[in-house]
Amino acid sequence: MNEYYDVLVVxxxxxxxxxxxxxxxxxxRVGLIDAQATAGGQVWRxxxxxxxxxxxRRSIGGALTHSRVDWLARTQVVAVETxxxxxxxxxxxxxxxxxxxxxxxxxxxxxxxxxxxxLPGVTGAGGLQALAKQGWPLAGRRVLIAGSGPLLLAAAxxxxxxxxxxxxxxxxxxxxxxxxxxxxxxxxxxxAIQAALLRGQLAGVPYRCGSVVxxxxxxxxxxxxxxxxxxxxxxxxxxxxxxxxxxxxxxELAQLLGCELRWEGAHPQVSTDIWQQTNIDTVYAAxxxxxxxxxxxxxxxGAIAGHAAAGARSAAMALQPRRxxxxxxxxxxxxxxxxxxxxxxxxxxxxxxxxxxxxxxxxMDGYTDTRSAKLATRCGMGACQGRxxxxxxxxxxxxxxxxxxxxxxxxxxxTLGDTDFFPLATIxx
Amino acid sequence: MNAxxxxxxxxxxxxxxxxxxASVAAAIATLGISFRRSVSGQWRxxxxxxxxxxxxxVRIDGIAQQRACMCPVHDGMRVSTHE
Amino acid sequence: MKTYDLIVVGAGIVGAAxxxxxSAEGLRVAIVEPGPVGGGATAAAMGHLVAMDDxxxxxxxxxxxxxxxxxxxxxxxxxxxxxxxxxxxxxxRELASIPAKRARLAAAGxxxxxxDSDTLYRLEPALAPGLAGGMRVPGEAVVYPPAVxxxxxxxxxxxxxxxxxxxxxxxxxxxxxxxxxTRLQGPALIATGCALAQLLPTLPLxxxxxxxxxxxRHPGLVHHQLLELGYADSxxxxxxxxxxxxxxxxPTGQILIGSSREFGSSTPEVSLPMVRRMLARSFRFLPxxxxxxxxxxxxxxxxxSPDGRPYLGRVPHxxxxxxxxxxxxxxxxxxxxxxxxxxDQLLGRATAIDASPYDPARVVA
Ligand SMILES: Cc1cc2nc3c(=O)[nH]c(=O)nc-3n(C[C@H](O)[C@H](O)[C@H](O)COP(=O)(O)OP(=O)(O)OC[C@H]3O[C@@H](n4cnc5c(N)ncnc54)[C@H](O)[C@@H]3O)c2cc1C
Ligand SMILES: Cc1cc2nc3c(=O)[nH]c(=O)nc-3n(C[C@H](O)[C@H](O)[C@H](O)COP(=O)(O)OP(=O)(O)OC[C@H]3O[C@@H](n4cnc5c(N)ncnc54)[C@H](O)[C@@H]3O)c2cc1C
Ligand code: FES
Numbered sequence: 001m002n003e004y005y006d007v008l009v010v011x012x013x014x015x016x017x018x019x020x021x022x023x024x025x026x027x028x029r030v031g032l033i034d035a036q037a038t039a040g041g042q043v044w045r046x047x048x049x050x051x052x053x054x055x056x057r058r059s060i061g062g063a064l065t066h067s068r069v070d071w072l073a074r075t076q077v078v079a080v081e082t083x084x085x086x087x088x089x090x091x092x093x094x095x096x097x098x099x100x101x102x103x104x105x106x107x108x109x110x111x112x113x114x115x116x117x118x119l120p121g122v123t124g125a126g127g128l129q130a131l132a133k134q135g136w137p138l139a140g141r142r143v144l145i146a147g148s149g150p151l152l153l154a155a156a157x158x159x160x161x162x163x164x165x166x167x168x169x170x171x172x173x174x175x176x177x178x179x180x181x182x183x184x185x186x187x188x189x190x191x192a193i194q195a196a197l198l199r200g201q202l203a204g205v206p207y208r209c210g211s212v213v214x215x216x217x218x219x220x221x222x223x224x225x226x227x228x229x230x231x232x233x234x235x236x237x238x239x240x241x242x243x244x245x246x247x248x249x250x251x252e253l254a255q256l257l258g259c260e261l262r263w264e265g266a267h268p269q270v271s272t273d274i275w276q277q278t279n280i281d282t283v284y285a286a287x288x289x290x291x292x293x294x295x296x297x298x299x300x301x302g303a304i305a306g307h308a309a310a311g312a313r314s315a316a317m318a319l320q321p322r323r324x325x326x327x328x329x330x331x332x333x334x335x336x337x338x339x340x341x342x343x344x345x346x347x348x349x350x351x352x353x354x355x356x357x358x359x360x361x362x363x364m365d366g367y368t369d370t371r372s373a374k375l376a377t378r379c380g381m382g383a384c385q386g387r388x389x390x391x392x393x394x395x396x397x398x399x400x401x402x403x404x405x406x407x408x409x410x411x412x413x414x415t416l417g418d419t420d421f422f423p424l425a426t427i428x429x
Numbered sequence: 430m431n432a433x434x435x436x437x438x439x440x441x442x443x444x445x446x447x448x449x450x451a452s453v454a455a456a457i458a459t460l461g462i463s464f465r466r467s468v469s470g471q472w473r474x475x476x477x478x479x480x481x482x483x484x485x486x487v488r489i490d491g492i493a494q495q496r497a498c499m500c501p502v503h504d505g506m507r508v509s510t511h512e
Numbered sequence: 513m514k515t516y517d518l519i520v521v522g523a524g525i526v527g528a529a530x531x532x533x534x535s536a537e538g539l540r541v542a543i544v545e546p547g548p549v550g551g552g553a554t555a556a557a558m559g560h561l562v563a564m565d566d567x568x569x570x571x572x573x574x575x576x577x578x579x580x581x582x583x584x585x586x587x588x589x590x591x592x593x594x595x596x597x598x599x600x601x602x603x604x605r606e607l608a609s610i611p612a613k614r615a616r617l618a619a620a621g622x623x624x625x626x627x628d629s630d631t632l633y634r635l636e637p638a639l640a641p642g643l644a645g646g647m648r649v650p651g652e653a654v655v656y657p658p659a660v661x662x663x664x665x666x667x668x669x670x671x672x673x674x675x676x677x678x679x680x681x682x683x684x685x686x687x688x689x690x691x692x693x694t695r696l697q698g699p700a701l702i703a704t705g706c707a708l709a710q711l712l713p714t715l716p717l718x719x720x721x722x723x724x725x726x727x728x729r730h731p732g733l734v735h736h737q738l739l740e741l742g743y744a745d746s747x748x749x750x751x752x753x754x755x756x757x758x759x760x761x762x763p764t765g766q767i768l769i770g771s772s773r774e775f776g777s778s779t780p781e782v783s784l785p786m787v788r789r790m791l792a793r794s795f796r797f798l799p800x801x802x803x804x805x806x807x808x809x810x811x812x813x814x815x816x817s818p819d820g821r822p823y824l825g826r827v828p829h830x831x832x833x834x835x836x837x838x839x840x841x842x843x844x845x846x847x848x849x850x851x852x853x854x855x856d857q858l859l860g861r862a863t864a865i866d867a868s869p870y871d872p873a874r875v876v877a
Contacts, residue, residue, distance in 0.1 A: 120463060135451030
């Protein structure tokens with residue numbers, strides 16, 4: 001199957017949905033793809049037990065039901081060529097040609113190694129949220145939330161709504177930093193309301209600053225979490241630990257396309273101009289993939305990208321003030337929640353860094369570059385293609401990640417071997 | 430809460446009912462079954478919940494190494510763990 | 513200025529083997545390698561240790577090398593796995609070619625078994641129906657080449673070899689000059705694989721690109737390194753590009769799928785049309801591959817001399833200059849024997865097998 005779209009959008013989170021809707025408003029034919037089964041991205045992920053908030057319903061409905069939008073769920077990108085993406089869904093592979101491409105691939109969590117992080121029962125913070133929304137049983141389970149950033153509050157609220165007993169939220173940042181951040185929220189009324197709502201939902205849940213999870217303990221599954229807080233070390237029995245250290249952009253597709261990246265600390269994000277256009281004329285990027293900024297900046301950037309990709313720069317221009325305002329929030333977030341030195345020292349020599357190939361931190365001693373370490377230890381050679389260990393090693397200051405080549409995600413061999421990505425004439429048999 | 434229709438599937442031949450739209454990962458966790466062992470034999474279960482870490486891989490309808498967190502359940506689905 | 517008995521330039525599997533053997537023979541060795549050890553063609557290879565019988569000289573070198581590989585069979589990081597090779601005949605014509613093939617291998621001392629079609633499916637139930645039979649070479653194995661190269665270099669360094677993480681910028685009278693201007697004095701052995709022309713432009717060498725695909729872990733799907741009997745035609749034919757069924761069970765349970773060969777492409781980018789051709793070929797023999805996932809695809813370049821044989825020996829018209837390069841698609845297998853042929857000549861010793869077919873003088877007028 002080959003299709004042509006005036007505007008092809010990758011990722012159906014707030015940014016991608018807004019891009020799709022903006023592009024169709026100018027008459028463009030839009031393809032919207034997402035690896036997930038339902039649209040909404042991270043923040044509006046479909047919840048099997050609870051109705052979606054009205055903004056999410058409107059945004060998702062508005063984009064997916066439009067006659068000029070083709071919604072392609074469970075579709076992931078395998079490879080790229082100039083002007084085309086090769087994708088697969090559970091049934092087949094296909095080639096999607098585009099006039100303009102919008103990358104709205106969002107972010108994933110920064111997951112950092114510590115002793116015991118491989119135990120069943122330890123998940124990301126957003127990870128537990130995602131699992132719960134998809135029906136993961138939490139009723140009556142004791143959940144401890146830890147790591148860093150405002151996502152911890154959202155994760156706790158989701159866990160609670162799904163019936164968990166949330167034992168506490170343990171933020172690594174110090175109380176001063178958190179207070180300063182909360183105090184600056186008034187500049188972003190939507191955020192302030194969201195935060196207040198979350199606080200309401202989280203009544204009775206302890207929120208502890210300056211606290212770091214040192215270890216997760218258990219034999220074949222998590223039993224106890226060891227915390228170090230301002231008042232010393234304590235061990236807390238629990239069933240589930242949800243721990244994440246913030247978000248990092250999913251730039252792999254942009255990298256494969258050859259888009260220019262810039263580094264925010266140890267992690268890359270896509271560079272764009274004010275039209276959300278990358279250094280490649282036909283490729284736009286919007287939302288978290290351009291730097292962590294939250295839902296509101298994702299929406300406005302998505303809309304700008306959608307307008308601009310459909311050739312309507314005036315509509316895109318009108319949104320610039322909103323964009324600047326929303327991005328300023330991201331700045332605030334970043335400066336306030338720097339990671340504590342203790343977090344970087346958690347992994348011990350025998351802590352596994354590469355969970356796919358079970359490579360310990362000390363196995364990498366003596367290697368100074370990614371490639372040698374990878375060739376010798378298999379670190380990063382597994383199914384996640386280095387997405388987890390690569391980001392962790394970069395954050396820990398060991399090595400930075402390498403280049404990108406197809407397949408972007410593990411792809412079915414039949415997709416690669418059977419799909420007529422190219423006109424047959426170009427392939428000798 | 431919405432009125433939720435439920436789906437019956439089988440994990441390691443045990444029946445389990447979960448809400449429509451739930452993931453295979455949720456179904457496995459509902460039964461309290463472990464997911465998989467790592468290459469050195471350690472127990473593993475979902476980490477990221479969003480298709481990135483590949484810790485949730487199981488066999489789904491005969492096809493090995495599928496991400497349980499990315500796959501919605503359907504009636505009569507057959508899942509096996511511990512590959 | 514540092515003086516050595518031997519300066520090995522390039523630490524692919526060939527250079528690594530040379531450094532290892534030379535240091536074991538008591539030479540003071542320098543190793544010059546700017547990149548990761550074993551990071552060139554060596555890191556891209558399938559790591560199949562195989563005797564190819566289509567050229568008697570190549571067969572002798574393979575046979576000699578395979579024996580030497582036995583000394584590394586217990587090295588954990590070598591991931592040595594004696595899975596054996598199973599050559600698959602698609603039809604009666606290919607089946608009929610087996611007795612002569614077996615005779616050639618037997619003459620070189622390689623043990624083989626004729627496999628009828630019932631036995632073929634008993635050995636490898638996942639093979640597609642309709643295949644005629646095959647030939648098994650039970651002693652052959654697969655290894656993880658970059659780790660072996662690393663081990664050989666480490667062993668040489670333990671014996672006192674000195675590692676320079678630099679590039680040789682040029683060859684000078686009586687030695688080499690590195691890209692940081694360091695000068696090393698002594699006989700140089702050029703083992704730079706596909707980059708040979710940069711230092712030794714008189715020895716013609718082309719690069720032949722290959723693609724490989726690796727899957728997730730699916731232990732038990734296949735048990736042998738599987739090759740189609742038509743492989744040799746693909747491997748040594750002169751077509752601009754060709755593919756052949758060539759599938760390997762890694763000790764991890766992963767499946768490594770080859771192979772493609774093409775001249776004329778010098779960029780490392782993955783070519784999806786080539787991958788498609790290669791996979792389409794492998795599905796004809798192993799349809800079960802279709803539903804497996806590809807974790808990664810990579811490419812590599814095989815260094816190819818005009819007659820397909822490596823250059824092993826003294827560089828013509830040069831006194832202090834030696835070469836070990838041009839091993840095409842067999843350089844993992846033949847690395848250990850190659851090292852001995854060159855270093856034994858350098859030491860003025862008799863070689864264990866006839867070295868003349870590899871003499872670089874053959875291409876220089
Ligand atoms: C786990 C997690 C939980 C979060 N929870 C909250 C929350 O509760 N509240 C909040 O305000 N913010 C939350 N965030 C922050 C969130 O990223 C933003 O608020 C917002 O969702 C960003 O929108 P986006 O459109 O840029 O990206 P996302 O919402 O992340 O959407 C990106 C989409 O792209 C898809 N995708 C990515 N790569 C590909 C590909 N190659 N092929 C196909 N599809 C692809 C993904 O499946 C995803 O659906 C969370 C983030 C994460 C990572
Ligand atoms: C896809 C593929 C599959 C293969 N499969 C097999 C197989 O199954 N079995 C088998 O036996 N063979 C196989 N081969 C062949 C094998 O990989 C090669 O023949 C072998 O690796 C060649 O080794 P080398 O040391 O000569 O070259 P390389 O490994 O390329 O090493 C050359 C080294 O020289 C260095 N170098 C270059 N220039 C300089 C300089 N100026 N100064 C210093 N150093 C320099 C490079 O950095 C490099 O590390 C395969 C090859 C390919 C491409
Ligand atoms: S839980 Fe990470 S991929 Fe499924």
